[in-house]
Structures are given as C-alpha cells and as structure tokens.
Amino acid sequence: MADTAPQDPGLQGSGLSGKLRSVPVEVRVTVGRARPSICELLALGQEDVLPLDRRIEDPVELFIGDRLVACGELVEAEDGGLGVRITELVDGGNG
Known part of the structure; x- marks a missing residue:
C-alpha cells in the first residue's frame, strides 16, 4: 500500500538542511582542568593563580x-x- 500522507516541504531535500544550517550551536573551549580542594578554593583571592593541568x-x-x-x-x-x-577534527564515529 502506497503512503499517501502529505509531505512537509520543509523536511524535504535541502529545505531542512538550509534551516538547520542557521541554528546557533554553543561551542565550549576547554583550556585545562584543576582539582583543588574546597579549602584551596576558599583560600583563593584576587590575583591568585589557579594552576591547570596543561601548559600554555x-x-x-x-x-x-x-x-x-x-x-x-x-x-x-x-x-x-x-x-x-x-x-x-575529531572523528565523531563513537556514538
């Protein structure tokens, strides 16, 4: 039996692709991580440096x-x- 349901023109071909291309995506950049204790965090003040696990x-x-x-x-x-x-670019094949 043939599918006779009406097709949404916005979902066909390049229409959906064009719409998706204009959707904003948030990109987060990670420069490093730190694992201070709560005590160390509470002791931080202005001008202190929190060392990260990476070099510049x-x-x-x-x-x-x-x-x-x-x-x-x-x-x-x-x-x-x-x-x-x-x-x-990281291969996205893991999920």
Whole structure:
C-alpha cells in the first residue's frame, strides 16, 4: 500500500538542511582542568593563580554539548579578542 500522507516541504531535500544550517550551536573551549580542594578554593583571592593541568602551548579542546569535536590552539582573533585555530577534527564515529 502506497503512503499517501502529505509531505512537509520543509523536511524535504535541502529545505531542512538550509534551516538547520542557521541554528546557533554553543561551542565550549576547554583550556585545562584543576582539582583543588574546597579549602584551596576558599583560600583563593584576587590575583591568585589557579594552576591547570596543561601548559600554555598545549592544544585546547572544542566541545558541542558533551562531545569532543575538535582540537586547536589559542590565537588572537582579528578583532583583538581570543580565538581558536582548528588543528584537528575529531572523528565523531563513537556514538
């Protein structure tokens, strides 16, 4: 028996693809981690440094949600802000 249900034109071909391309996605960049005790956290004050588990030249990780999608290096963006140069795309085949 043939399916005679009406098709939503927004779900066909490039229509859905075009709509999805305009959806904003939050990308989180991780530069390192720290595991201080609560006592150490409470002792932190202005100008103190919380050491991370990475060196400044180590790659940063880019996440979308909880999924690692790329690695890169911190750079100065054209507008003078901070940016990330993508150096490696991570294979998404794990889920």
